[in-house]
Amino acid sequence: MPLQLTAKPTAASLPVYIVTKEAFANVDIGERSRAWAEANGFHGQEGRVLMLPGEDGGIAGALFGAPADHSGFSGLATGTLARQLPAGDWHFANAPDDADLAMLGLMLGSYAFSRYRKQDGSDISFAAPKGAGIDAVNRRADGVFLTRDLINTPASDMGPDALEEAVRTLAKRHKATVKVISGDELLKKNFPMIHAVGRAAAQAPRLIDLTWGPRSAPRVTLVGKGVCFDTGGLDIKPASGMLLMKKDMGGAANVLGLASMIMAGKLNVRLRVLIPAVENAISGDAFRPGDVLTSRKGMTVEIGNTDAEGRLVLADALALADEDEPALLVDMATLTGAARVALGPDLPPFFTDDDALAAALAAASQKVADPLWRLPLWAPYDKKLSSKIADFNNVTSDGFAGAVTAALFLKRFVDRTASWVHFDVFGWSPMERPHCPVGGEAQGIRAIEEVLLQRYGG
Template sequence: MSVCFTTETSAAAVPISVVSQSGFSDWLAIQVPAIKEWLAATQFQAEAGNTRLIPDAHGKVARVICCVSDADPLWGTGGLPFILPEGVYKFDVTDAQYQQCALAWGLGAYQFTRYKKPQRQPAQLYLQSAWLDQINNLVDSIYLVRDCINTPADDMGPGEFAAVVEKLAAQYGAKLTQILGEALLEQNYASIYTVGRASDDPPRLLDFRWGSPAHPKVTLVGKGVCFDSGGLDLKPSSAMLLMKKDMGGAAHVLGLARMIMQSRLPVCLRVLIPVVENVIAGNAYRPGDIIKSRKGLTIEIGNTDAEGRVILADALTEAADEKPEVLIDISTLTGAARVALGTELPAVFSNHDQLVNDVIKQGEKKYDPMWRLPLFQAYREYLNSSIADINNNSTESYGGAITAALFLKEFVPDDIPWLHFDLMAWNSRPRPGRPAGAEAMVIRALFSYLENRYG
């Protein structure tokens, strides 16, 4: 159980009134004079995120007022664990609202403490035992994603990331296999091997399975570039500063897999994660090289900094061979998606309208947003090569997220329902419930969709 939660009831737990902006006037009208006068004296404004401590006659905190947005009520309580003094609190809301507020509380209590001691412990929230498993599953899985992404590449290279996967697989009784180094060539994963061969930490394909083969097949694929220098098409130093997060897609599918396994969802789960470092050495792959992919398509390397789609090509081909009911890949694939949608709104592409529409609806319900971009087939010609089946780099500087998705589409048959997410995996600014740094995006929506479909 997270340190920010307690299941021990206490008469001393301070109640928190959660009030919407639009409902504040009606709420205030029925309060006792002491609360009205205190809020007036402290000039409290009904604006999203505003919080006020109400003292008792002895100066101790008797109640907390927290105002939340009408448009996005989930996150309004996410800042409370570090705004409020240490102690135990409880929400004065309905059960459904309580669970929503508790999730935001848990996510807002996150601290990355591997290299730096926390300044303080978060305030604690009382949580009913009946809700504990569900809330902790989401919170702990998202903490796993954040921790993996926040950890720099010297402690989260391919080998260390593989150790995280191995530990998780063992925890849930999943079967893990690793294909490592030159064994990738021997087993026809040349795209993964070629991108990662210059690193002293060998490239690998992590493949783990969980659940009964009799259950519906759900396959997750995550981009695991533990550090991306750009290769011989070297990034400028400013663009490398956050490249520890280029394994964000791999961390996301790991977090989603944990949610599925912890809840014992009746699916046959497979997780495929190609893990590499894209660095420079004498044997680094070069612009102009030709790679024969697992599918048999030849890939001309137009840019060594478009490496994520290359390693995903072999993983998607392997995933498609088993024809899962749902195939989901998640990656920090393009800067173009950030230009189109900003850092806080992930892009989703799909070959299956019903699937993507249902997932988007779950995102709206769970305040886990995404935006669909088109697989605009006319742009496929930008990936043409005169000497190979496809180029990994578009000849046009526009529509980069779409051409990257079209590249991946070449490795996914049309009859397999497929979702491709291109996301930031990072908060560039702190917000309630979402501290600056690594972030898990879309996986709450995906888990809710899978739970509704198969649970």
């Protein structure tokens, strides 16, 4: 569903009037259009779009019912227009509250995953309001679309091989460098847990390492969980639990979407992206419950459950990232069902000991309509990961506070980096919204980009 943003409206451009239910009576749309709205029962209902007739029988414009509040995703409500306006040139007749968010909502709402079937849509050109940054909107939309495309692609076409190729394609576009450690080479290079989780799969496990930017710039490292499909391993999931497991590489997809934004925006950072790419498969070579794995940091981990594999591959990647002592270390993962139970699918939790970073993320999430919520790294729960035969276990025995204990597990592998934050994302929209269809979704990356822009500029 192509949608293009332009700097100025054309002579043929039609107006879209943004109205709310409360303020509709005061909007000047003309007597004829108001009579038409009344005849059609339109009075500014949120999300409703009404075409206005022209004197020649054609379309003269449109009314759009905008949300009255500014919470959650409301700033992106304009995405509805991308799916309901007919083809042609359009512009806003009155200024939206936030021009950038309004245009981003339009772009995000135009997305359709068309790899396997043709998607119907209209060719729409929309003139950006004064003050809107078209380049910024486009690069953010591109980052979100990359994330969605990667998550939506089934594991048959998005295994570790294809995920590596996606990284190489992104790197080529921005002249970044990619190195890959694959298969048994992981053991030689001391990434034993990445190897253990992925060794049973047909496609070899690997650690993908992208770097970009001047060496002298502040180092920002992104780590994304790249479990391309998760059977649960020998602790196998039920069939219903595997239906969405193509999205278990959602952490990797999100950090690649964020990396795309960073590189396109030319931020003054030395960017590094680390993706442990594996499939948690079952064969005679699969790792087992009760096994003890030695991590890159030398700490031993007893396997209480093979379905808690994401934290294992992240641990080795985080240990490598931590060795560089970056200014900021971010990891993203579709890690726990407990995070969804606590906060639902729309509100990803994040964990950090850096209060200034947490405050900046919270403010940015509201500014750019990218919801996030901080949860605590509650130290007393750390002992729940104890083991009688290893340094610690990969799971707890009581099942409480699963998102917190998973974050505490990861924290054990970060001890040099001053500022680290972990995001437990769902990576999926279970219902259609104005700015997104059902399917893979980017979460948190626009808020993170906003913080990076404030810190390191573009």
